[in-house]
Amino acid sequence: MTWMNTWPSLLAIIxxxxxxxxxALYMTFLERKIAAWVQxxxxxxxxxxxxxxxxxxxxxxxxxxxxxxxxxxxxxxYFVAPAISVFTATFALxxxxxxxxxxxxxxxxRYIIAPHIDTGLMFLFxxxxxxxxGIILGGWASNNKYSLYGAVRSCAxxxxxxxxxxxxxxxxxxxxxxxNIETIVHHQSSGWFxxxxxxxxxxxxxxxxxxxAETNRLxxxxxxxxxxxxxxxxxxxxxxxxxxxxxxxxIHVVTVSILTVLLFFGGWHFPGLESQSEWGFIGFLLRFFVxxxxxxxxxxxxxxxxxxxxxxRFDQLMGLAWKGMIPLGLLNFFGVVLAMxxxxxxxxxxxxxxxxxxxxxWINVGRARSAVARRAQMAHDVVIGVGN
Numbered sequence: 001m002t003w004m005n006t007w008p009s010l011l012a013i014i015x016x017x018x019x020x021x022x023x024a025l026y027m028t029f030l031e032r033k034i035a036a037w038v039q040x041x042x043x044x045x046x047x048x049x050x051x052x053x054x055x056x057x058x059x060x061x062x063x064x065x066x067x068x069x070x071x072x073x074x075x076x077x078y079f080v081a082p083a084i085s086v087f088t089a090t091f092a093l094x095x096x097x098x099x100x101x102x103x104x105x106x107x108x109x110r111y112i113i114a115p116h117i118d119t120g121l122m123f124l125f126x127x128x129x130x131x132x133x134g135i136i137l138g139g140w141a142s143n144n145k146y147s148l149y150g151a152v153r154s155c156a157x158x159x160x161x162x163x164x165x166x167x168x169x170x171x172x173x174x175x176x177x178x179x180n181i182e183t184i185v186h187h188q189s190s191g192w193f194x195x196x197x198x199x200x201x202x203x204x205x206x207x208x209x210x211x212x213a214e215t216n217r218l219x220x221x222x223x224x225x226x227x228x229x230x231x232x233x234x235x236x237x238x239x240x241x242x243x244x245x246x247x248x249x250x251i252h253v254v255t256v257s258i259l260t261v262l263l264f265f266g267g268w269h270f271p272g273l274e275s276q277s278e279w280g281f282i283g284f285l286l287r288f289f290v291x292x293x294x295x296x297x298x299x300x301x302x303x304x305x306x307x308x309x310x311x312x313r314f315d316q317l318m319g320l321a322w323k324g325m326i327p328l329g330l331l332n333f334f335g336v337v338l339a340m341x342x343x344x345x346x347x348x349x350x351x352x353x354x355x356x357x358x359x360x361x362w363i364n365v366g367r368a369r370s371a372v373a374r375r376a377q378m379a380h381d382v383v384i385g386v387g388n
Contacts, residue, residue: 016093024250025055031303038307065239070142073236077141082237082244085134089251092127095120096258097182099268099288121169121179125162128214128255131248132158135216135223138245139233150232153314154223157213160321161220165210167329171203171336172196172263175349185267195266199346202332202353202360204264206325211256213321215249218306222314257298258291265294324360331356 029044029051036043044051069075095117117123132154139151175196176184188194197204213220224232234245261267268287312320335352338344 016098017090020090020093020251020254021247022055023254024247025059027250027253027299028058028246029055030299031306034300034303035307038304062240062243067240068238070236072143074141074143077137078236079241081134081138081141082241082248083134084137085131085248086244086251088127088131088134089248089255092124092131092255093251095123095181096255097185097262097267098258098291099284116182117180119179120181121173121184124181124255124259125166128252129158129162131214131252134245134248135233138237139223142233142236144236146229146231147233147235150223150225150229150235153225154216154233157216157220157222157317160318161210161213161325164206164321164325164329165214167326167333168203168206168210169263170329170333171200171349174333174336174340175199175346181262185262185269188266189269194269195264197264199349200264200332200336200353201350202328202357204260205357206329206332207263208256208260210321210325211259212302212305213317215252215256217249217253217302219309219311220317221311222317225311253299253302254295257295257302260298261291261294267291324364328356328360 032054033043033051044054047053047057069078135154136151139147139149139154142148172184173179176187178184188196216223222232223229224234226232229235234242237245268291270287270290332353335356336349339346339348339352
């Protein structure tokens, strides 16, 4: 492959490495704006037009802040932990395709970062799972009981939700017959109803919820629950070290959003754009903006959830993974294997997956109603007892 064929990929690598920290800063600004919209207030609006430069002002402030280092921390691990979080979060992006590449394109120009890796999905999950080490080491090195509790919670949460996360994509891998992310996207190229979200809605829900838990976003932010643990694993961190943990979290949000789009929402495919793939760079730009729009929609939904759902208790968090999502993931994969073994059409997968979704919802609603009824009965018994 000549230099003329490799420069687009090198340029894409440089752009992503340079833009990702800035994008993470502006994700904070976007989240504050969404929070203001949900809560019917204004939000940042003073620095720059409509507050657009607020993220830059925050970055300058953080860089100039005094670095407070407590005496009781393990200094070596204390400094390494945020770097591990950022490195693993960024490194996971190296196999994520950001745009279309025709299969069997030979020496044609590739406008994406990722090479055509046959085990790309496995590599991404392997690297993303290492991000837990940054949080665990940061909590342990702080020598603070709140930080240690947050690190232990994080360890349990990561280990628990990686199981349904892996199970949720097994159905996609089985139907596509590959771990190559580009090939998985290519298998969803037949219009609206080629997307995996229609054939495996349960797999998509399990993947999204598990990935949300892996990013420590609400309602799964138990490792940093400020009401109980002050700040959790990052209680003893300040300045740029504190920001690096949240930079890693925002990069994880971007990675999760891109994966959700690529695995379940057709990636860069969109009805009416199938013929644009032969337009060279113009066709690539159109497909890229399709990916960008879908990813921004997923990010918006993730941020909206923060101001919609209350935080789980830790026992509820673990029960959701082990008693709910892991059995559902196994049933979903069993349904895919059953349909493929007997040669059933794809719509049977949709029927099986949708049935499991409604069955799980019905059971959970029944349990919730029973719990509410028990609490009401207990309260009634207490009132009657006090009255007597």
